[in-house]
Amino acid sequence: MYDVVVVGGGPGGYVAAIRSSQLGKKVALIEKEHLGGTCTNKGCIPTKALLTATHLYTDIITKSKKFGIKVENISYELSGILKHMNKSIVMSRKGIEYLMKKNNIDVFNGTGIIIDKNHIKVNDKILESKNLILAHGSIPAVFPPFDKIDGIWTSDDVFTMKEIPESIVIIGGGVIGVEFATFFSALGKKVFLIELADHILPFEDEDVAKEIKKALIKKGVKIYEKTRVKNVIKDDFYTVVAESENSEIEISSEKILLAVGRKPYIPQDVKELGVEIEKGVVTDDSMKTNIDNVYAIGDIRAKIMLAHVAMFEGIVAAHNIAGESMKMDYSAVPSIIFSTPEVASTGLKEKDLDPEKIIIGKFPVSANGRARTMEEREGFAKIIADRKTKKVLGFTIISPSATDMIMEGVLAVKYGLTIDEISNLIHPHPTLTETILGAFEDTENLAIHI
Structure with a gap:
């Protein structure tokens, strides 16, 4: 008898399994392909490996001469790029395999078929469990023509x-x-x-x-x-x-x-289980479905289909299974795009707000000292704040390393920080984060460097 069986070894599933084990539960995880799910094997990791290679290639072509670096006959080899991509996938996958062993989680490779909320068949075994977590993930959306x-x-x-x-x-x-x-x-x-x-x-x-x-x-x-x-x-x-x-x-x-985009993968056995389904499997903010002791996390819910959201939903599910009360808060979810330059945003968007009730500050990357040393000019940081309270409502940054800098905005939105509370923090110089500081200063027309 397991305390928790997780169906699906993607970001949500494997994180839910690990946290459940950390909380003292006996856990089994079922994965029909490779641990890591779409993110590790067909999404986040391989995409970023490819983009890292081409980013370096582009930088060499466009910047080497400006930096006094002599490079001749620059070219690329697809086999080498793909080798880097596959190595990134395998290393990430093996890392998850190691974590399964470290946390004493029983991993079953095969398709999990749900018999009822307490019994799941995988290969020739029937697993019995007190709690079930549905983490089936998603598949690419394909339609006519x-x-x-x-x-x-x-x-x-x-x-x-x-x-x-x-x-x-x-x-x-x-x-x-x-x-x-x-x-x-x-x-x-x-x-x-x-x-x-x-x-x-x-x-x-x-x-x-x-x-x-x-x-x-x-x-x-x-x-x-x-x-x-x-x-x-x-x-x-x-x-x-x-x-x-x-x-x-x-x-x-x-x-x-x-x-x-993608759509939730909801097999027939999940439908026959009797969980409520709209576009995806419906849960409350504790990740509970309409069936006792059955939880759903990640893309199968068809809500915010991001790996980091699935991971935190897995944590929330695990803590609730362990008898704690923990709820999801989606108010400050970071969204990131590995374009060139990168994009990262969190909180509310300008297009969804009354312009009379907000103030906006913007600061261009071109005015940032560190960006100049990097020969980067494209992008900006944008802050949206409540006009009366000065609390930060939304944050967006387009910049090199934007995906790494978004957490300042996440913290500001999550905890209702004000413009002054961020503006009065000393940001290190010269860094790209000063673009963020400039945007906060600009909300009150106090930007120093523009």
Whole structure:
């Protein structure tokens, strides 16, 4: 008899298993493929490995001469990039395997079939458990006409490529689409990015999207916004037929990448269990479903489909199973995009707020001393605060290392810090974090360096 059985070894599942074990529970984890789930094997880790390689490649091409570094005949080798990617995946996966052993978690490799809330079949074994955590994850969203055409990539398929296509159409200008547009354009390939919404990165503010659009166009990416794909024709090449507000366009390319997001993976046994399902499995803020002792975390909930959110949901589920009272707070979730420059944001967005009730501060990366030493000029930091209380409501930064700097904004939003409380902190010089300080100062027209 186990105290907890977790179905799914992705970020949410393996973290829930570890924390449950740390809290003194006997735990089993079931994973049908590789530990780490989509993030480790087909998402976060391989994507960032690819982007790290192309970022270095781009920096050498664009900056070496400015820095007095002589480099001749610069080129890349796809096999080497993929070797780095695969090494990153394997090392991350082995790290999780080690953590399973360290925490005395029984790992079963196979498809977990839920018989009822206390019994799960895996291979030829039936596991009995007091508590069940559903962490099945997600799969790429595929729909007509793309599901009827052979050879169209999803984000799961890109990592199996053996050669780089000379041209590619990316359908979807969200996080996944923008990151892959960054990767392929960095290697000098023809990239076409199609987005149905008013602008790419539709969940970010328009000024953020414009900054990244400008950077992508500079790299040669052709961007079509407010554009819907009507048809795809496959011959020697793919032909994408799409329509915008005023015209119809045809784009020919060697490959197509469908990057319109993911949908929860909810197998039949989960449906038959009787958990409430809307778009995904419904839970309360303790991660409990409508069935006693059954919890759901991560992408199967179809809410905020981010690895770090799944991880914290796993922690919350584990503590509630252990008899503690812990609830999820989604008010300060960081969103990060590994474009060039990077994007990171948290809290509320300007587009969703009454302009009469907020104050905004912005500071450009081009005015930051450390950025100048790095030959970086693109981007800005933006602070949104309540006009009356001066509490920080939202924070966005477009900058090199933005994904590492977001936590200052997360803390400010999470704990309701005020503009003065951040402005009165001494930021180290010369660092990129001074861009954040400048934005806070600018909310009251007190920015020193602009």
